[in-house]
Amino acid sequence: MKPQHFKFGLALLLTPILLWLTLLIALPHVDMALISLRERVSAGTYAFSWSNYTAFFTEPLYWRTFARTAVMSIMATALTLLIAFPISFYIAKVARGRLRPLLFLLCLVPFWVSELVRTYGWMILLRETGVLSSLLQWLGWVDGPVEMLYQDATIMVGLVYTSMLFMVVPLVSTLDSLDDSLIEAAYDLGAGHWRVMRDVVIPHAAPGIVSGCIVVFMLTLGNYLTPTLLGGKDSLWFTEQIYTQFITRFNWEQGSAFGILLLILSSLIVWIGLRLSRQSFTKVMS
Amino acid sequence: MLASIPSSRYFRGAYHAYVAAFFVYLAAPLTVVAVFAFNDSLFPAMPWKGATLGWFLGEKSPQLGIFHDTELLESILVSLQVAVCTTVVSLALATCNAFLFERHDFPGKNLLYVLMLTPLVIPGVILGVSVLVFSSSIANWVEETFSYDLEVLRPGLVLVVIGQFAFITTIATLVISARLRKFDVSLEEAALNLGASHFDVLRTITLPFLKPALVGAGIVSFLMSFENFNTTLMLVGSDAPLTIAMFDRLREGSTPVLNAVSLLLMAGSGGLAALSIFVRRKEN
Numbered sequence: 388m389k390p391q392h393f394k395f396g397l398a399l400l401l402t403p404i405l406l407w408l409t410l411l412i413a414l415p416h417v418d419m420a421l422i423s424l425r426e427r428v429s430a431g432t433y434a435f436s437w438s439n440y441t442a443f444f445t446e447p448l449y450w451r452t453f454a455r456t457a458v459m460s461i462m463a464t465a466l467t468l469l470i471a472f473p474i475s476f477y478i479a480k481v482a483r484g485r486l487r488p489l490l491f492l493l494c495l496v497p498f499w500v501s502e503l504v505r506t507y508g509w510m511i512l513l514r515e516t517g518v519l520s521s522l523l524q525w526l527g528w529v530d531g532p533v534e535m536l537y538q539d540a541t542i543m544v545g546l547v548y549t550s551m552l553f554m555v556v557p558l559v560s561t562l563d564s565l566d567d568s569l570i571e572a573a574y575d576l577g578a579g580h581w582r583v584m585r586d587v588v589i590p591h592a593a594p595g596i597v598s599g600c601i602v603v604f605m606l607t608l609g610n611y612l613t614p615t616l617l618g619g620k621d622s623l624w625f626t627e628q629i630y631t632q633f634i635t636r637f638n639w640e641q642g643s644a645f646g647i648l649l650l651i652l653s654s655l656i657v658w659i660g661l662r663l664s665r666q667s668f669t670k671v672m673s
Numbered sequence: 674m675l676a677s678i679p680s681s682r683y684f685r686g687a688y689h690a691y692v693a694a695f696f697v698y699l700a701a702p703l704t705v706v707a708v709f710a711f712n713d714s715l716f717p718a719m720p721w722k723g724a725t726l727g728w729f730l731g732e733k734s735p736q737l738g739i740f741h742d743t744e745l746l747e748s749i750l751v752s753l754q755v756a757v758c759t760t761v762v763s764l765a766l767a768t769c770n771a772f773l774f775e776r777h778d779f780p781g782k783n784l785l786y787v788l789m790l791t792p793l794v795i796p797g798v799i800l801g802v803s804v805l806v807f808s809s810s811i812a813n814w815v816e817e818t819f820s821y822d823l824e825v826l827r828p829g830l831v832l833v834v835i836g837q838f839a840f841i842t843t844i845a846t847l848v849i850s851a852r853l854r855k856f857d858v859s860l861e862e863a864a865l866n867l868g869a870s871h872f873d874v875l876r877t878i879t880l881p882f883l884k885p886a887l888v889g890a891g892i893v894s895f896l897m898s899f900e901n902f903n904t905t906l907m908l909v910g911s912d913a914p915l916t917i918a919m920f921d922r923l924r925e926g927s928t929p930v931l932n933a934v935s936l937l938l939m940a941g942s943g944g945l946a947a948l949s950i951f952v953r954r955k956e957n
Binding site: 396404407408414415418422473474477481492494495496499501502504505507508518520521548551601602608609610611612626629633639642646650654657668672 | 688799938942
């Protein structure tokens with residue numbers, strides 16, 4: 388191609404992406420940051436102020452919900468990894484022939500369905516008049532109906548379920564690329580199960596583990612449906628606080644401050660995760 | 674462990690049981706949703722009161738079936754409109770992005786690539802509120818300066834499309850880039866040598882090669898838009914897409930009509946999933 392032509396083509400392709408990133412990603416977040424730093428003095432007049440942030444730190448409900456959301460998201464991520472790893476290993480290394488693509492497909496199926504439907508399914512299973520409660524009564528293990536909704540453990544079940552796919556897919560693809568003969572060689576050299584896992588399998592799967600963990604963590608932290616529906620009124624999830632400030636109380640200044648805080652928290656934890664595992668963001672995310 | 678590695682029978686047995694239990698866990702919620710769509714009771718709960726098709730075909734309250742529930746039917750239509758618009762604009766930009774990143778070198782390319790990926794790590798609710806805040810800022814400014822109310826920038830379907838487009842583009846870009854990377858540029862060069870114009874090359878060689886990725890990215894974008902909740906929740910106006918309408922129903926107290934809708938959704942997305950697998954198989 389002629390250089391002149393090439394430059395024109397480049398400019399033509401650069402314009403839309405720059406418009407998209409500036410108008411829909413960068414400027415909205417800058418605007419949100421600015422709004423979080425102002426206080427309404429009277430109708431239509433605003434002044435610079437840190438008050439929305441001080442409100443966050445002085446009101447225990449706010450920062451406790453924040454900390455709780457962070458801790459539960461980290462726990463959900465760890466739990467998802469723990470549950471998904473043996474499954475991914477099974478799909479990538481143990482299952483033979485036709486079983487492999489079949490099992491992998493079975494993992495994908497629930498996630499073609501809306502998150503709302505999945506959460507709703509858990510509500511039917513776990514509520515007082517639900518399937519599990521009836522099953523336990525029928526078996527005679529409990530005397531009356533048991534309410535399993537509206538508890539932290541239930542929220543956790545829902546969160547792990549919702550994020551499972553985003554852990555299984557990267558794990559299976561990294562484990563797939565590990566040559567079986569490396570594992571066999573390690574055994575031949577006298578390593579036991581745990582030793583092979585620690586020194587061969589896990590180091591090889593590290594990029595998949597990190598990318599799975601980042602995506603699951605982000606999705607859990609930003610989740611709204613699962614904690615609200617499975618946790619009921621007292622689920623105390625931070626995205627709910629953001630929703631309340633914006634939509635119910637119409638306090639956009641406070642809501643923006645919450646949004647910025649959540650964004651800082653998520654970026655910080657993702658950054659720490661990448662640092663600890665020595666992975667690069669572009670490599671892990673694409 | 675690998676079949677070639679000796680391990681105890683108990684270990685193997687336990688491992689297989691674990692895998693089986695996992696798939697039961699995976700299937701359980703969807704199965705109950707599907708089954709309770711046929712329960713002849715006003716609540717999607719035990720006990721089982723016999724089978725009925727009322728939650729699909731019922732004509733009047735209390736057993737108003739989905740095919741006669743105008744509110745839900747309208748919300749499905751809204752979701753379809755939003756998903757089609759989002760898919761079209763996301764695909765257009767994603768195709769441009771894929772060509773930009775795979776075919777061109779320019780200063781700051783890596784930085785731009787990282788920025789292109791950032792929507793993946795911004796929680797949906799925050800993406801929603803930031804778009805809400807920014808569009809209102811613009812709308813307020815326009816109203817104060819020109820005393821004209823810019824309706825499109827107030828919460829509503831346009832804003833929903835804009836918000837979903839902001840992050841779905843990234844995913845579509847990744848899918849299309851992956852395919853474009855496999856393309857052999859010498860095919861284009863040969864065509865150019867044989868006298869074809871750039872436009873002809875694009876139309877007859879490059880785009881047909883990209884078609885499976887475009888279809889795949891389109892299906893993924895459509896589904897992601899259709900089932901999006903977090904971003905949509907913040908930007909929605911008076912017309913509610915299906916997920917929002919179902920969420921409102923759920924909070925009021927659920928009836929098995931929601932199961933019936935869910936079952937239709939499962940069938941619909943299952944069909945699309947099968948289609949995308951078929952397309953991918955053709956690709957290889």
